[in-house]
Amino acid sequence: MPRHCRSPGCTAEATRYGAFCTSHKATLRRHGDADQRGITKADLKAPLRAIRGRVERNSGNPVWGQSEGRWQEVVSHAHAVLARQGAGSAYVRQAASETVKLAETVEARTVMETAFAVYLMADQQPRRFASDRAFRVQLVRRLRGLAEANAGTWFDHDTGRMKRVYRELPPQAAKVMGEWCAKAFGAVGLFLARMDREQREAAARKADADRAAMTAALEALT
Numbered sequence: 001m002p003r004h005c006r007s008p009g010c011t012a013e014a015t016r017y018g019a020f021c022t023s024h025k026a027t028l029r030r031h032g033d034a035d036q037r038g039i040t041k042a043d044l045k046a047p048l049r050a051i052r053g054r055v056e057r058n059s060g061n062p063v064w065g066q067s068e069g070r071w072q073e074v075v076s077h078a079h080a081v082l083a084r085q086g087a088g089s090a091y092v093r094q095a096a097s098e099t100v101k102l103a104e105t106v107e108a109r110t111v112m113e114t115a116f117a118v119y120l121m122a123d124q125q126p127r128r129f130a131s132d133r134a135f136r137v138q139l140v141r142r143l144r145g146l147a148e149a150n151a152g153t154w155f156d157h158d159t160g161r162m163k164r165v166y167r168e169l170p171p172q173a174a175k176v177m178g179e180w181c182a183k184a185f186g187a188v189g190l191f192l193a194r195m196d197r198e199q200r201e202a203a204a205r206k207a208d209a210d211r212a213a214m215t216a217a218l219e220a221l222t
């Protein structure tokens with residue numbers, strides 16, 4: 001008897017040995033969860049603006065340099081993996097090679113700000129991330145998206161234009177790279193996201209209080 005795909009609301013048949021239909025299986029591989037929709041560059045625009053604002057307002061604070069330092073440590077580790085022949089599994093070597101490529105094409109500051117923006121977005125819109133695993137895969141996707149070298153191009157005959165293709169990382173390699181990026185940026189990213197939320201909540205409380213005071217003042221008019 002055919003089984004249904006396990007993704008909620010999907011009526012397609014599951015693959016012979018899997019829990020999902022072919023389409024959700026592909027999404028799982030690509031995005032880290034069968035129900036994860038890819039986080040786009042456009043999705044990150046507002047969180048990135050907020051992070052850059054915070055960095056600029058606190059340009060003298062050492063935390064940015066320290067975070068870049070943590071990223072450099074990850075990059076050094078990746079270099080070490082690649083330098084030792086046979087070190088690490090194929091997935092670890094792939095993660096290392098992607099990490100080095102990213103560091104060579106994108107400034108540490110941009111990598112850091114983008115990573116923090118993903119943490120901020122996850123705090124603001126938790127439902128856009130299906131699971132922790134999916135979060136890390138999206139983090140890696142957005143960081144890899146910064147490196148144009150990752151994007152091949154092909155000619156789209158329908159539109160007559162060149163299109164960019166995002167080269168997928170195998171799931172295990174994405175998982176490894178996600179762990180490294182979380183190690184570099186996770187603690188500060190979570191701190192910044194919480195700080196942002198607390199400040200927004202405080203601002204909302206103040207706006208409420210101001211409105212209540214205005215209402216009271218209007219009611220007191222004779």
Ligand SMILES: [Zn+2]
Nearest residue numbers: 005010021024
């Ligand atoms: Zn499905």
